[in-house]
Amino acid sequence: MHKTAKRNVGYLIGGTLAIMAATSLAHAHGGATGIVKERMDLMASVGKSMKTITEMFQGTKPYDAEQVRAAARFIGTHGGEQTTKLFPEGSINGPSEALPAIWQDWDKFSKLADDLSVYARALADAADNPRGAGMGAARRGGGLSSGGSPMGRSNPMMGSASGSPMNDPAVLATMAPNAAFARLTQTCSACHTQFRKKQ
Numbered sequence: 001m002h003k004t005a006k007r008n009v010g011y012l013i014g015g016t017l018a019i020m021a022a023t024s025l026a027h028a029h030g031g032a033t034g035i036v037k038e039r040m041d042l043m044a045s046v047g048k049s050m051k052t053i054t055e056m057f058q059g060t061k062p063y064d065a066e067q068v069r070a071a072a073r074f075i076g077t078h079g080g081e082q083t084t085k086l087f088p089e090g091s092i093n094g095p096s097e098a099l100p101a102i103w104q105d106w107d108k109f110s111k112l113a114d115d116l117s118v119y120a121r122a123l124a125d126a127a128d129n130p131r132g133a134g135m136g137a138a139r140r141g142g143g144l145s146s147g148g149s150p151m152g153r154s155n156p157m158m159g160s161a162s163g164s165p166m167n168d169p170a171v172l173a174t175m176a177p178n179a180a181f182a183r184l185t186q187t188c189s190a191c192h193t194q195f196r197k198k199q
C-alpha cells in the first residue's frame, strides 16, 4: 500500500518534469514548423545529452560511466543520416539558425554529421576506461564552444575520423574517455561554426 503510493508520487513527478521539458522546448522553438522544428528538437535533445556528459567531464557532477554511455549512445544514434535527412536543400525558414553554406558544402556537412555518431560511439565505448589526469578542472568553463583538447597540441579543426591516430575512433575507444569527449565537442563546434548562425 505504502509502496504503491510512493511509486505513484515518483510517477507524477517524472510526468510533470517531462511536461515541463516539452513546454520549454516548444517555447524555444516558437514558430518553427515541419522539418525545421524536427531538427531543432533533435539538436536540442542532443544538446541535453551533451550537457549531462559535459557536467561530468567538467567535474560539476560526479562521473557516472553508465550515464555517460547512455547519453553518448543517444547522440550516436542521431548523427549521420538521422541528421542529414532533416536538412533538405534550402530548408531555412522561421526561426531556423541553419546557414545556406550547408548546401554549398554538403560533403563537409555530412562528414561532420557522420563524425557526430563516430565520436559519440567512441565515447560510449571508452566510458569505463580510466579517466585522464587533471581532467576535472582542465576543461572547466570550456563547454561546447571550446575546441580545446586535454591532449594539447591537436588542431580543433582536425575533428575528423581520418588522419591522425588521435582521431581514429577505434584508438579513442581504448583511451581515457576525455579524448573521445574532446573530439565530440570539437565536432559540435566545427559544425556550428561553419553551418549555424552565430548566437
Ligand code: HEC
Pocket (backbone or CB within 6 Å): 028, 029, 036, 039, 040, 041, 043, 044, 046, 047, 050, 075, 083, 095, 096, 097, 098, 099, 109, 110, 112, 113, 116, 144, 184, 185, 187, 188, 189, 191, 192, 195, 196
Ligand atoms: C553536422 C552539423 C552539426 C553537428 C555535428 C552538430 N550540430 Fe547542433 N546544430 C546544427 C545546425 C545546422 C543547427 C541549427 C538548426 C536550425 O536552426 O535549423 C544546430 C542547432 C543546435 C542547437 C540549437 C537547437 C535549438 O534549440 O534550436 C543545439 C542545442 C545544438 N545544435 C547542439 C549540438 C551539440 C551539443 C552537438 C554535438 C554533440 C551538435 N549540436 C552537433 C548543426 C550541427
